[in-house]
Amino acid sequence: xxxxxxxxxxxxxxxxxxxxxxxxxxxxxxxxxxxxxxxxxxxxxxxxxxxxxxxxxxxxxxxxx
Numbered sequence: 001x002x003x004x005x006x007x008x009x010x011x012x013x014x015x016x017x018x019x020x021x022x023x024x025x026x027x028x029x030x031x032x033x034x035x036x037x038x039x040x041x042x043x044x045x046x047x048x049x050x051x052x053x054x055x056x057x058x059x060x061x062x063x064x065x
Contacts, residue, residue: 009041010058017051026054037061 012029016022030040042057 010038012056012058014054014056015048015051019045019052019054022052022054026056030056033058 012026014022014025014029016025033039037060038058039061040056041059044055046053046055
């Protein structure tokens with residue numbers, strides 16, 4: 001996640017055959033994002049034929065949420 005895009009939210013997706021796999025991928029990414037100043041502000045779960053998908057919107061802390 002790049003600081004120059006701080007005024008725009010970033011949407012990241014995490015996929016897995018099961019919900020736990022997507023959650024684990026999100027948690028690892030969210031830790032790195034937090035260090036860089038990004039926080040999750042919204043999320044959505046969906047199901048596909050491949051499994052589940054978690055979409056998360058991150059906003060930079062210096063931007064208005």
